[in-house]
Amino acid sequence: MRNTDFLTLEEVAENLKVTRQTVSKYIQNSDLNAIKINKSYRITVDDFKSFISENSTASEPQIKYLRKTRNCLLSYEDKIDEFEILNTYPKGDFQVIEQNHGDKENVFLFGDNYFVLKKLLEDYTGKIDLIYIDPPFGTGQDFNSLDNQAAYSDKLINSEFLEFIRKRLFILRELLSDEGSIYLHIDKKIGHYVKIIMDEVFGFNNFINDITRIKCNPKNFSRSAYGNYSDMVLYYVKNRDKQIWNDIRETMSIEKRKELFPKNHPQLGFYTTNPIHAPGETKDGDTGLEWNGLYPPKGRHWRYSRKVLTELDNKGLIEWSNTGNPRKIVLAKNHKGFKIQDVWEYKDKGLSFASYPTQKNEQLLKRIITNSSYTNSIVLDCFAGSGSTLKAANELNRRWIGIDNSTHSYNVIKKNFEKESIKCNFLEYISRD
């Protein structure tokens, strides 16, 4: 156990085999030192150990607090302790630049997201259902707009970049609601390191998918390497199995419909047929008996009870071949769409068609927002860039909060949102840190 680790009140209770209330009493009586972060207590491992050694009534604990990682962490210089990240408070405040409506959300916050996110903890801890972020990728480059204005700098590289992300991820985790999800868009040069950081922050159990996003047309460069035409979106949740999951489906294309439902019925529309029997013989049951003068073929049984088969037949949903072979009619209009897989093709517009360098495809954002949030959920993007996430969230009737520290981002969002009549308040974080 590292001395910098800390435990929650629940973990202390579990270790000591006592209730949460008992641990609260230890804290109230100042027997156990704890620090209150927002509404919950954190106990450093050192404090916990000294409580054990000083308190003869507490039995030797079985130290089995929840490990979030697979017993390995990225190690680099200047890695700040989670506790310290979450226990320093920003001194600054928001100042209104432009007020266009009376709500708290649907807002763009101009400033360094580290301080802005910390400030948001005061009002939004546990309230954000969905976070999408597309941070700089640690490329070491500066990005300019089409008309050569400086958009943003991506000069942090290697461990400095990883620590930059890690610090923000801890705060983002606190902002997420119990049903919340976070999608982090990153390239494949650094993405696998970010995965380990996300395991550390969210717990590897809360990792859901590594989505491969096809970002452009195949590349034909001379380098001795396979063309890199994809990047990755790492998808984690606050609590596995509690996350908002709307189970959206991919609709069937016309080509796929033609392939899967090639026949056309004058009343029922496009359809295909399936056998009404399946492998395995039923010895005594209904599905092995004679139906309509037929028995299931040898070694097989009816897929449905004979009552259901008759109902299907009466509804015209059994197709009889010329040789008297019955098959079930399956209608294209009843198809629920395809389960979405983890390779997504959403190419970005070239810079000449986009309002911001590295602007992401709006359809990709809409898929994420539709599946992982409800109407009226709060969606947060703290690397807002062109405001593409905010715009998609707005169209889908979600509330939204965008943050960016680039003047170009601020200008682009202001101009585009005005043009598209998207009501947005603009605030600036004035730092006194």
Ligand SMILES: C[S@@+](CC[C@H](N)C(=O)[O-])C[C@H]1O[C@@H](n2cnc3c(N)ncnc32)[C@H](O)[C@@H]1O
């Ligand atoms: C890759 S771009 C995001 C593009 C965006 N997803 C879009 O579709 O337009 C990254 C953005 O993060 C912003 N950024 C970088 N560091 C930041 C920080 N510390 N605080 C706030 N924004 C930051 C940059 O200004 C830039 O706009």
